[in-house]
Amino acid sequence: MQTMSRTDASPRHRYWSNLVSATGFVGSIVVTLFGLLVLTFVIGRMMPVDPVLAIVGDEASQATYDRVYARLGLDQPLYVQFFRFVSDVLRGDFGVALVSGRPVVEDIIRVFPATIELGTISIILGAGLGIPLGVLAAVRRNKLPDYLVRFLSLLAYSTPTFWFGLMGLLLFYAYLGWSGGTGRVEVYYSGLVSPITGFLLIDSILVGEWDVFWSALRNIWLPATVLGLNSMAYIARMTRSFMIDQLGQEYVVTARIKGLSQRQVIWRHAFRNIRVQLVTIVALAYGGLLEGAVLIETVFSWPGFGGYLTSNLMMGDMNAVMACTLLVGVLFIALNILSDILYRVFDPRTRAA
Amino acid sequence: MSGTETMTWREYLSTDTITSGRQATAQRLYWGTRSFFSSPLAVFGLVVILLLAIMAIFAPWIATHDPLVQNLARDLEPPSAQNWLGTDEFGRDIFSRIVHGSRISLYIVMLVSVIVAPIGLVIGMTAGYFGGWTDRVLMRITDIFLSFPSLILALAFAAALGPGIENAVIAIALTAWPPIARLARAETLTTRAADYIAAARVSGAGAPRILWRHILPICIPSVVVRITLNMAGIMLTAAGLGFLGLGAQPPSPEWGAMTSAGRRFMIDSWWVVTMPGMAILIVALAFNLFGDGLRDLLDPRQSR
Numbered sequence: 001m002q003t004m005s006r007t008d009a010s011p012r013h014r015y016w017s018n019l020v021s022a023t024g025f026v027g028s029i030v031v032t033l034f035g036l037l038v039l040t041f042v043i044g045r046m047m048p049v050d051p052v053l054a055i056v057g058d059e060a061s062q063a064t065y066d067r068v069y070a071r072l073g074l075d076q077p078l079y080v081q082f083f084r085f086v087s088d089v090l091r092g093d094f095g096v097a098l099v100s101g102r103p104v105v106e107d108i109i110r111v112f113p114a115t116i117e118l119g120t121i122s123i124i125l126g127a128g129l130g131i132p133l134g135v136l137a138a139v140r141r142n143k144l145p146d147y148l149v150r151f152l153s154l155l156a157y158s159t160p161t162f163w164f165g166l167m168g169l170l171l172f173y174a175y176l177g178w179s180g181g182t183g184r185v186e187v188y189y190s191g192l193v194s195p196i197t198g199f200l201l202i203d204s205i206l207v208g209e210w211d212v213f214w215s216a217l218r219n220i221w222l223p224a225t226v227l228g229l230n231s232m233a234y235i236a237r238m239t240r241s242f243m244i245d246q247l248g249q250e251y252v253v254t255a256r257i258k259g260l261s262q263r264q265v266i267w268r269h270a271f272r273n274i275r276v277q278l279v280t281i282v283a284l285a286y287g288g289l290l291e292g293a294v295l296i297e298t299v300f301s302w303p304g305f306g307g308y309l310t311s312n313l314m315m316g317d318m319n320a321v322m323a324c325t326l327l328v329g330v331l332f333i334a335l336n337i338l339s340d341i342l343y344r345v346f347d348p349r350t351r352a353a
Numbered sequence: 354m355s356g357t358e359t360m361t362w363r364e365y366l367s368t369d370t371i372t373s374g375r376q377a378t379a380q381r382l383y384w385g386t387r388s389f390f391s392s393p394l395a396v397f398g399l400v401v402i403l404l405l406a407i408m409a410i411f412a413p414w415i416a417t418h419d420p421l422v423q424n425l426a427r428d429l430e431p432p433s434a435q436n437w438l439g440t441d442e443f444g445r446d447i448f449s450r451i452v453h454g455s456r457i458s459l460y461i462v463m464l465v466s467v468i469v470a471p472i473g474l475v476i477g478m479t480a481g482y483f484g485g486w487t488d489r490v491l492m493r494i495t496d497i498f499l500s501f502p503s504l505i506l507a508l509a510f511a512a513a514l515g516p517g518i519e520n521a522v523i524a525i526a527l528t529a530w531p532p533i534a535r536l537a538r539a540e541t542l543t544t545r546a547a548d549y550i551a552a553a554r555v556s557g558a559g560a561p562r563i564l565w566r567h568i569l570p571i572c573i574p575s576v577v578v579r580i581t582l583n584m585a586g587i588m589l590t591a592a593g594l595g596f597l598g599l600g601a602q603p604p605s606p607e608w609g610a611m612t613s614a615g616r617r618f619m620i621d622s623w624w625v626v627t628m629p630g631m632a633i634l635i636v637a638l639a640f641n642l643f644g645d646g647l648r649d650l651l652d653p654r655q656s657r
Contacts, residue, residue, distance in 0.1 A: 170626070
């Protein structure tokens with residue numbers, strides 16, 4: 001069926017249709033990004049905190065107030081303000097964070113590695129546990145392992161992340177002492193290793209500070225596990241349903257009739273066919289971690305992006321909140337595009353017609 | 354039961370030769386309900402939700418103490434016969450606070466669901482039925498909202514609107530409608546081309562009438578299932594907002610805010626944090642289990 005359609009589509013025709021679909025693809029990304037800008041702008045303008053007061057303080061004179069008001073462009077009509085916002089954003093200028101007094105972009109670059117480090121370990125745990133569990137559930141469908149995996153993932157979906165983090169601290173830090181406390185390292189090690197890559201686990205090895213490395217490892221495993229729980233549940237659930245689809249296919253029956261062992265049927269045949277789908281799922285789960293990071297970083301005083309976002313939300317720092325919101329949206333879109341492209345590149349089935 | 358006086362209810366509900374639409378509906382509901390009640394987990398979910406509703410309605414009679422009255426002589430007391438789940442840092446009874454907090458949780462979950470369902474249905478059905486540019490514009494807007502993780506968008510909205518339960522409801526509702534719209538659109542797309550819709554159009558029915566009378570009933574079951582499954586997520590988002598201080602404000606016994614307030618005393622008094630969090634977990638789990646059961650009942654196509 002596919003070969004039929006390939007023969008009557010000339011190369012030139014294929015070229016054009018690819019170009020058209022690529023233009024549509026890029027166009028929809030541009031429109032989405034623009035919508036993101038509008039949404040962020042609206043949120044920023046709705047903030048209840050007066051941005052002028054936040055800069056000049058309560059005791060400034062009316063004249064100072066008016067001058068800052070005008071300098072921020074707040075006397076301009078909304079569409080002019082929006083235009084200025086967009087052109088600033090395109091130049092990579094998100095203004096100055098009111099709390100730290102530094103450009104927001106600098107702040108974000110400083111805090112982001114901590115979140116990436118946490119998220120990467122979480123996703124390794126989530127995928128490393130979720131995929132085998134999902135395969136197990138699919139193979140033992142409607143048997144005890146399946147019920148257990150399904151119940152576990154439902155439980156993970158129903159657990160408030162912040163509470164689970166607190167319970168983890170209570171058990172593993174306060175009672176058992178297996179984990180370090182909050183923050184990235186023990187207090188007396190903090191600042192000992194100056195950032196090279198920004199990833200403390202890597203930096204401490206690079207400069208040979210093994211004590212710092214062990215302390216960082218002791219501190220990261222618990223928040224990473226708590227954060228990875230949700231992605232584990234999601235990945236296990238998706239893996240299970242992909243595997244069930246594959247195991248019902250005729251080629252699996254054929255492989256079984258040929259006399260292949262269970263292990264060969266599962267891993268060499270069925271699992272190979274879901275690898276691309278799994279990569280996209282893991283990419284999406286990685287983005288989803290940002291969400292949990294906001295709560296987990298607050299619980300563990302983790303000096304990352306999530307903690308930065310919430311502390312600025314509390315202070316009503318408009319610039320920082322807008323930049324963070326926009327960044328999360330862009331990251332999400334980027335991950336979606338990435339998984340879409342991975343799908344098209346690695347899965348020949350999606351390329352037909 | 355025309356013409357078959359001898360037919361019993363059991364035969365009416367289990368025969369393969371169905372004679373009326375009403376019989377088909379009755380059969381589907383009967384067998385669906387039976388399968389729902391044969392699943393212990395779904396029944397557990399239903400029971401917990403009913404208990405929660407009873408707890409919320411009769412909170413003042415069930416609670417053993419006033420949820421707001423402080424008793425500093427009895428602060429941070431462990432669970433005992435007098436305070437079943439212990440007391441918090443102001444000596445308030447945690448059990449009574451959790452009982453009263455159920456009102457807030459239920460209020461948020463119900464209000465968000467009631468706001469979100471019509472918005473999602475209208476947008477999704479309009480996009481699906483009219484297609485073309487209407488569809489493109491509406492779905493693009495939906496996608497923009499979907500391109501944020503819902504908690505972060507809700508956080509930003511809640512921060513922009515200011516803290517408080519009503520604002521938390523608005524913030525969560527703003528992030529919860531897109532999946533409903535997607536679902537309603539998909540259902541509309543599959544029914545739009547059906548013969549009976551064409552028949553309705555030929556006999557002169559306008560778009561509003563077709564949408565209301567013929568397409569809405571098709572969308573309802575899957576939307577109800579989806580919203581039930583979403584309720585757990587709404588609970589968790591509301592609790593997260595409360596935990597971060599953007600939802601219900603301190604003296605109010607909202608479970609997320611209670612967890613947050615108890616953090617400082619957690620190491621010495623484990624119950625302060627454990628109890629409200631456990632309440633969130635149990636109720637969220639119940640919504641998930643109930644939603645799964647309801648899906649098998651109302652929307653068998655999607656279950657596996």
